[in-house]
Amino acid sequence: MNKVRRKFVVLATVAVFVVLTALLTVINGINFTMVAEDADRVTEMISSGAGRFPNVNMPERGGFREPGKMGPDSPETAHSARYFTVKISQNGEAETVALNISAFTEEEAKDIAVSLMNEKRGWTNGIYRYRVYKEGGDTFVTVVDQGRELLPSYRILVISIIGEIICIALCLAFLIVMSKKIFKPIEEADRRQREFLAEAENEFKIPLTVIGLNTEVIEKTVGQSDETLSINRQVKKLISLTKKIPTLGITGTQDTVCDLTDVARDTINEYAQKFNERNIKLSCSVADGVTAKGNKEEYRAALGEILENSLKFAKTSATFTLSLTGDRTLIESTNDADLPDGSCDRVFDRFTRLENSSGVDGVGLGLSGVKDFARGMNGRVSASVEGGVFKLRVAL
Amino acid sequence: MKILTAVSDRDLLAGIEKYLTLAGYDVVGAFDGVQAATRLAEEKIDLSIVEEDLPRMPRGGVFPDEMPVAVLTKNKNTSGGETKYLSFPFSPAELSSAVSMMINDMTGGRGNE
Incomplete structure (x- = not known):
């Protein structure tokens, strides 16, 4: 593969990589941000109930909920959320308000809450979203397990990365194959130009030598004149030009x-x-x-x-x-x-x-x-x- | 000093012959390898000026090893080796100089005798 073609393939592949990476970064970024927002909506609901889910309007039993009521706004959220809330009083005493999660004991929940009490909200241990809020002089720490909600996002991220790698590999293969066709006329034109330059250089050589020799013969037999001097000057110029032709191809x-x-x-x-x-x-x-x-x-x-x-x-x-x-x-x-x-x-x-x-x-x-x-x-x-x-x- | 000039282009052959004759040399011409071989067999040639890739050149060449030969070539880079090369397009002065150098090499600097 010649230099220009290789450069084209590399540049085009890099361009595809940059565009795809930017696109997938934005899509996955929005996806993870929405999961965090949903988690914050859940912790907000819990905080409004002083550490527990407030009473929610349950749908009539035996009936489907309204379409569109998904995520944290679903009436099922109160039943499906895995969370705990710990109240830390002003004198530093920790008390478990709610423990609707099987991953932690009460003591472990209290330790986690105490370690987070000076924060506001964020992620801890990768999949746990927490919120810290005050009520009546006490500090409440609510931690929600978002693992189930994050799993599809991580799957999409992995699929995106694999998809991008496959896409770039296919693109590279396509470009290598297609660039041969794209560059064929250009390479052909370049080859023809080089051949023409080489041939032109060669074809000028003998006529110029002959003109130079004959002019010299005329000068020696008839005598030097303005015309023969002029011919010699022009021949010199053309010889110089001929010698430069190869450098045009550099x-x-x-x-x-x-x-x-x-x-x-x-x-x-x-x-x-x-x-x-x-x-x-x-x-x-x-x-x-x-x-x-x-x-x-x-x-x-x-x-x-x-x-x-x-x-x-x-x-x-x-x-x-x-x-x-x-x-x-x-x-x-x-x-x-x-x-x-x-x-x-x-x-x-x-x-x-x-x-x-x-x-x-x-x-x-x-x-x-x-x-x-x-x-x-x-x-x-x-x-x-x-x-x-x-x-x-x-x-x- | 008799010089054999063997080039395929008739105008070039005539130009070199006239120029070298005016310069005082005895010049015989040939426009292909067969004619060059004939000239070499018929006459006592001291040195030759021959075009590279001369047509109809007999296998094994025609020039005796001891004969000084200047090769006229279209190639630019011809330095190295014992063969004297003269690249096209050369000026009459370059031709003259090449011939003089060959004669000097032959005569050990005693010139055209």
């Missing part, structure tokens, strides 16, 4: 790990002679053992473009630095190009040439390739001029 693939230190040193060695020929002092600092995920040839092309840029525009000196800062790999390049101070990120725009590029070979594609490469590697590029020094920074 996308920053992260599948392999390469030794960036080695690549940087090789590229510097490749350019050192060219800097010497132009009498430009190139100072380099390459940290040992820098590795990075990505394609070696793409790194080589990107570093080559950075050095090529310095070679073209430096007046007397240039620097190149490869370093590690935290988990980031930094590539910095400076040169004393004649440019006004300020940000000049537009050097990364395709076919853009700055004011100092007059008379310098090039078509304005080199650094745009570096930007595309850095972006493909989730990195950043920036360019600025400070004190007349052009500074290029690539953080990967």
